[in-house]
Amino acid sequence: MSEDIYKEIILDHYRNPRNKGNINDAEISAKDYNPVCGDKLTLDIKLENDVVSDIKFDGEGCAISQASASILTEMLMGKTLEDLSKFSKDALLEELGTPSLGPARIKCALLSLKVLKIGTYKYLGDELPKDSDAEL
Amino acid sequence: MSGNILRDIKNDFPIFSRKINGKNLVYLDSAATTQKPNAVIDSIINYYKNCNSNIHRGIYSISIEATELYENARANIGKFINANSSHELVFTRNATEAINLVANTWASQNLKEGDSIILTEMEHHSNLVPWQILAKKLKLKLNFIEIQPDGELILDKLDDLFQDNAKFLSLTHVSNVLGTINPIKDIISKAHSHGITTLVDAAQSVPHMSVDVQDLDSDFSVFSGHKMLGPSGIGVLHAKEPLLENMNPFLYGGDMISSVSLREAQWNEIPWKFEAGTPNIVGAIGLGKAVDYLNQIGMEVVHKHEQELYNYAVDKFSELKDFKIFGLENKHSTGGVISFSYSDFHPHDIASILDGESIAVRAGHHCAQPLMEKLGVPATTRASFYIYNDQLDIDKLFNGLQKVRSVLT
Numbered sequence: 001m002s003e004d005i006y007k008e009i010i011l012d013h014y015r016n017p018r019n020k021g022n023i024n025d026a027e028i029s030a031k032d033y034n035p036v037c038g039d040k041l042t043l044d045i046k047l048e049n050d051v052v053s054d055i056k057f058d059g060e061g062c063a064i065s066q067a068s069a070s071i072l073t074e075m076l077m078g079k080t081l082e083d084l085s086k087f088s089k090d091a092l093l094e095e096l097g098t099p100s101l102g103p104a105r106i107k108c109a110l111l112s113l114k115v116l117k118i119g120t121y122k123y124l125g126d127e128l129p130k131d132s133d134a135e136l
Numbered sequence: 137m138s139g140n141i142l143r144d145i146k147n148d149f150p151i152f153s154r155k156i157n158g159k160n161l162v163y164l165d166s167a168a169t170t171q172k173p174n175a176v177i178d179s180i181i182n183y184y185k186n187c188n189s190n191i192h193r194g195i196y197s198i199s200i201e202a203t204e205l206y207e208n209a210r211a212n213i214g215k216f217i218n219a220n221s222s223h224e225l226v227f228t229r230n231a232t233e234a235i236n237l238v239a240n241t242w243a244s245q246n247l248k249e250g251d252s253i254i255l256t257e258m259e260h261h262s263n264l265v266p267w268q269i270l271a272k273k274l275k276l277k278l279n280f281i282e283i284q285p286d287g288e289l290i291l292d293k294l295d296d297l298f299q300d301n302a303k304f305l306s307l308t309h310v311s312n313v314l315g316t317i318n319p320i321k322d323i324i325s326k327a328h329s330h331g332i333t334t335l336v337d338a339a340q341s342v343p344h345m346s347v348d349v350q351d352l353d354s355d356f357s358v359f360s361g362h363k364m365l366g367p368s369g370i371g372v373l374h375a376k377e378p379l380l381e382n383m384n385p386f387l388y389g390g391d392m393i394s395s396v397s398l399r400e401a402q403w404n405e406i407p408w409k410f411e412a413g414t415p416n417i418v419g420a421i422g423l424g425k426a427v428d429y430l431n432q433i434g435m436e437v438v439h440k441h442e443q444e445l446y447n448y449a450v451d452k453f454s455e456l457k458d459f460k461i462f463g464l465e466n467k468h469s470t471g472g473v474i475s476f477s478y479s480d481f482h483p484h485d486i487a488s489i490l491d492g493e494s495i496a497v498r499a500g501h502h503c504a505q506p507l508m509e510k511l512g513v514p515a516t517t518r519a520s521f522y523i524y525n526d527q528l529d530i531d532k533l534f535n536g537l538q539k540v541r542s543v544l545t
Contacts, residue, residue, distance in 0.1 A: 005488060006543050014544070036500060037484045038514025060514070062482035063544060108484060 013067035030119030069112035159494035167520035209424025234358035234373035287314035287463030309341035314463035315473035365426035370419030446471030
């Protein structure tokens with residue numbers, strides 16, 4: 001990989017993260033950790049009638065993981081609970097504009113999605129499907 | 137540069153003629169694994185082309201040749217670390233397997249509930265996890281020599297640790313993250329005066345400096361071939377002969393026996409007692425060649441070269457804003473390793489952008505998560521040097537780091 005993965009959209013969200021922070025009374029709240037890089041991420045989602053009314057992420061990590069989380073929060077605002085559980089990694093990667101991240105960095109990009117899936121399934125009281133996008 | 141001997145050394149390593157992203161490779165990850173010179177690669181090719189056969193007990197010419205090459209490699213490597221006899225060297229896959237061998241043989245036989253094992257906070261996972269597992273199994277206690285922020289061990293409380301039923305001490309000679317050279321000769325001598333058996337993880341020292349196992353007086357020493365120009369999949373356990381004699385085998389099967397009946401078997405002599413099955417013959421031969429190559433240069437030259445590069449890099453990088461080298465205050469360093477943080481840039485971003493310049497560095501916890509916790513960082517970026525690196529590599533790294541800043545800010 002080279003600096004080509006640092007597209008303008010990623011650098012923009014890395015330098016000016018959107019929706020960064022916490023929601024204390026969030027319905028969906030989850031965190032995860034990428035032991036390889038030490039990336040940490042929490043995601044809080046406020047639902048009104050099963051629709052995302054507020055969303056915040058917090059964490060520390062590389063530009064890819066933090067920008068991906070920031071971009072994901074923008075994509076999820078106003079989405080339904082069903083949208084959340086079906087949200088695909090392809091949709092996120094397309095938005096990131098970096099389809100060829102390579103095996104070393106893909107986990108960074110998909111950490112936010114993994115946290116979303118963990119939180120959503122926990123909220124729904126379901127087991128994470130083994131073959132889901134969360135199985136990254 | 138340390139004399140002319142290293143001037144054209146990159147020519148000995150075919151990988152440096154490769155272009156990556158149109159640029160020459162700047163390889164700064166030798167603490168993870170080293171590149172291989174033609175001499176080592178040729179010895180591997182020669183073995184497979186000219187004398188491939190199984191060793192020991194072959195009555196025909198090529199098997200006798202192969203056996204000689206394998207056993208000469210053992211003798212050669214033994215001399216390199218000044219072992220008392222080549223019978224003290226057991227070939228393993230790597231340093232990790234050698235540590236597991238000791239944990240499963242000597243330590244399992246000799247340690248009992250309530251005994252304690254002393255480790256340090258700077259251990260690589262390979263010298264930590266096997267002891268965690270053994271401690272759980274045998275109800276042993278693990279005690280740790282702490283480290284200071286500059287990477288040096290805190291040795292004031294050593295006596296307390298010794299007196300806490302300590303029977304075994306296992307520690308690294310050189311830190312893979314900070315390059316700290318631990319005063320192991322002194323620690324081993326003190327440990328021995330308390331009747332404590334010692335193991336030295338020499339994976340980061342044997343490749344970079346002259347190591348004399350008799351002078352250190354370590355009971356066990358382990359290292360890996362691939363970190364010293366040799367092939368991967370070959371490593372060494374060195375142990376004092378009486379210890380090996382009294383240890384049970386680690387793995388069972390062919391070659392480690394002297395005679396077998398249907399219901400029982402007698403073990404072979406040391407060191408073959410610990411080498412069950414067909415070993416990594418070509419790995420041992422390749423490592424023997426790597427030792428020849430290092431001997432031609434001289435370990436003093438290797439060590440001096442790395443220290444010169446380290447000093448050059450430290451001086452050069454002092455021009456970079458918000459650049460912090462871990463363990464910089466530490467006076468006892470091999471000079472082979474620079475672990476750093478750079479502004480608030482994440483190590484993976486730094487490594488990715490440097491990769492675009494064809495510069496290979498390592499980013500992460502370097503298989504030493506407890507040490508990262510102690511340093512207060514989730515990860516660092518590490519540049520590590522070897523004989524084939526030069527000041528131009530450091531200059532390229534410097535330029536690459538400036539590019540990192542321009543991309544990320």
